[in-house]
Amino acid sequence: MGLVRHKRMAAAIALMAIAHAGYARSDAPKENDRSKLLGAREGTELARMALQYRPDDGVKPDCSHLVNQIYREAGLNFRFASSSEIYAGIDPFQRVRHPQPGDLIVWRGHVGVVVNPREHSFYSSLRSGLNTDYYDADYWTRRGTPRFYRYRVSAQAPASPRLLRTAHRPDSADDEQKLERTAAAPREIIVPDRDSSATGSRFLIAEADLPGKPTAEDLRSALLQHIDDAGSALESSQALDANSSVLVVDDVQVEKLKLRKDQGSLEIRLDCSVAVVDGQVTANPLSQKRKLKLQHAEAGWMVEDKDAPLYVPRQIALRVFATQLAMATRQDRDQDIARLLRILNALAPEK
Known part of the structure; x- marks a missing residue:
């Protein structure tokens, strides 16, 4: 009887873990969805357009109408929604942990466009008019923790030509053709094999997501996005093994960047809350x-992270291990149940 209660408790914990994962399931890319998130350079141009936006009728819109009008002006359409609806999650936006310029920042009752994440600045319809403010200011921190959402661009309808051309500013016809090829191709996410024969882990950061000579902050944002995207790919494949070496990454800091022509190196520090090694x-x-x-190629920057463990965002690790716990419970795999319960207990959201 005790064993039955134990298994029922494990199943209940798995369900609660999935329910408490901070990202709604609707935010994850759907099967066969070849869309991609708006790139960093397009996002920067979107933020610049937001700062320059003025309504045609001269009447100050509320915050929800403002962001809808800014995105439509940039050719990024979505149905009008209130800030509360956006906070809960709407198509075609995907919730992200680490904002970039052009993302939506939203509280229950207010929404704006991120301008500069390093300065924590955003643009919105405020009492003072259409203006910028800082989301780490006392007034906004008292409203609670904001959520960040990034526009998901359809593979059939990529980011508007106007936004792309402005963001990249090609200098020649060859650059224009290169831009069109890069913009049309979905971001390549490679989840490397990690067996005894693996000599390293390599992945591509597409040219559209980095300037020609990236800064440390450009690479930090790209790495955080890669971790989120690779985590989503792992979630879709359910390839995250409780016996794998897994680091649950909360943040990435760049400590040193060296670039010389088309190659270089990047020293980073990963801030992690949980590590799972051999169970x-x-x-x-x-x-x-x-x-x-780092090695620059025609398609972008190739990054090699030799003998890397799996880097996984907390919420994705929580959902995948919770799903595995539910499967182990159904299949009466008691040893796996015990191990997965320990992992989920460490990953559980703080009360």
């Missing part, structure tokens, strides 16, 4: 330093 869980906050090799 053993370390729940104390930890940091890991890694040195990555």
Whole structure:
């Protein structure tokens, strides 16, 4: 009887873990969805357009109408929604943990466009008019933790030519053709094999997502987005194994960047809340330093992270391990149940 209660409890914990994962399931890319998130350069241009936007009739719109009009002006259409609806999640936006310029920042009752994440600035319809403010200011922190949403561009209808041309400013016909090829191709996410024969982990950051000579902050944003995208790919394939080496990443800091012509190196520090190595869980906050090799190619920047563990956002790790716990419970795999319960206990949202 005790064993039955144990398995019922495990199933209940799995369901609660899935329910408490911060990203709604509707935010994850759907099967066979070849869309991609708006790139960093397009996002920067979108933020610039937001700062320059003025309504034709001269009447100050409310915050929800303002962001809808700014996105439509940029050729990024979505149905009008109130800030409360956006906060809960609407198509075609995907919730992200780390904002870039052009993302939506939303509280229950207010929404704006992120301008500069490093300065925590955003643009919105405020009491003072259409203006910028700082979301780490006391007034906004008292409203609670905001959510960030990024526009998802359809593979059949990529980001508007106007936004892309303005963001990239090609200098020649060859650059124009290169821009069109890059914009039309979905971001390549490679989840590397990690078996005994693996010599390294390589992935591509598409040219559209980085300037020609990226800064440390450009690469930091691209790495955070890669971790989120690779995590979504892992979630779709259910390839995250409780016996794998997994780092649940909360943030990435760039400590040193060296670039010389078409190659370079990047030293980063990963701030992690949970590590899972061979089924053993370390729940104390930890940091890991890694040195990555950079190589510029026609399609973008190739990043090599030799012998890398799996980097997974907390919410995706929570959902995948919860799903595995539910499967282990149905199949009476008691040893797996015990291990997965330990992992989920470490990953559980703080009360």
